[in-house]
Amino acid sequence: MRRCRRDHRLPLARDLKVGGTPVRVPLERGRFDLEAILTAVTPRTKLVFIAAPNNPTGTTNTRAELDAYFAAVPPHVLTVLDQAYFEYVDDPDYPDGIAEYAKAGRRVLVLRTFSKIFGLAGLRVGYGVGSEEVVTAIAKVRRAFDVASVGQEAALASLGDHGEIERRRIANREAMALLTQTIRGAGLDFAGPAVGNFLFVEVGDDAETMHGALLRKGVVVRPLGPFGAPDALRITAGTPEEIDFLSKTLSDVVPAFR
Numbered sequence: 001m002r003r004c005r006r007d008h009r010l011p012l013a014r015d016l017k018v019g020g021t022p023v024r025v026p027l028e029r030g031r032f033d034l035e036a037i038l039t040a041v042t043p044r045t046k047l048v049f050i051a052a053p054n055n056p057t058g059t060t061n062t063r064a065e066l067d068a069y070f071a072a073v074p075p076h077v078l079t080v081l082d083q084a085y086f087e088y089v090d091d092p093d094y095p096d097g098i099a100e101y102a103k104a105g106r107r108v109l110v111l112r113t114f115s116k117i118f119g120l121a122g123l124r125v126g127y128g129v130g131s132e133e134v135v136t137a138i139a140k141v142r143r144a145f146d147v148a149s150v151g152q153e154a155a156l157a158s159l160g161d162h163g164e165i166e167r168r169r170i171a172n173r174e175a176m177a178l179l180t181q182t183i184r185g186a187g188l189d190f191a192g193p194a195v196g197n198f199l200f201v202e203v204g205d206d207a208e209t210m211h212g213a214l215l216r217k218g219v220v221v222r223p224l225g226p227f228g229a230p231d232a233l234r235i236t237a238g239t240p241e242e243i244d245f246l247s248k249t250l251s252d253v254v255p256a257f258r
Contacts, residue, residue, distance in 0.1 A: 030057045030191035034069040056163040056234045057196035063095040085196040087117040120159040123151035175237035186250040198236040
């Protein structure tokens with residue numbers, strides 16, 4: 001796959017609101033280029049954001065790459081390591097940011113969420129793990145009532161159901177294999193290896209038009225123009241029946257965009 005220059009524009013707007021100067025570092029083959037990120041760090045750098053896996057490409061960095069990054073990043077920099085899709089990944093080369101970096105004393109804030117594999121997106125519950133210094137600073141600016149009691153109870157209940165999470169992980173692995181086969185069968189390219197629950201599918205300059213064509217036939221996908229990728233769609237893995245419907249719909253739609 002060619003060099004990928006995607007960027008997620010939305011966090012940049014938040015940086016600008018608080019007077020920050022965002023620095024964009026292009027992805028390399030759909031993945032974070034950690035060496036280039038380190039090169040971009042200066043004495044004025046405050047935060048580095050790394051999503052592993054990344055949204056919307058679905059790719060991630062290896063343990064060795066992240067180990068090398070944390071060994072080299074200057075101590076004045078706080079790294080925010082977003083692991084929202086952590087529970088989906090079963091690759092032994094994928095690191096646990098909490099166990100391997102936060103608990104090891106790295107200057108890092110590791111983010112997790114209950115919106116993905118736990119299925120609680122409507123309750124908007126997530127958490128971060130970091131040093132006392134970082135967590136105390138966050139507490140000073142957070143809203144007083146940011147997580148409802150119902151969301152807290154649901155999150156705690158979800159944490160204890162390991163068997164259900166494993167069932168969902170296996171189901172997602174099977175669905176991703178089927179989705180990958182479907183996208184390849186349609187003659188489309190995608191970023192990989194994808195380790196989450198979706199594919200970043202490159203469809204060409206008419207991605208928004210293809211999105212509309214799929215939507216009219218009952219297939220809902222995510223156009224990625226707002227993420228800086230106007231030629232791509234994000235397609236999430238679903239049930240076997242949903243993926244079969246997607247396959248038949250792509251057979252009808254894709255030839256018109258060749």
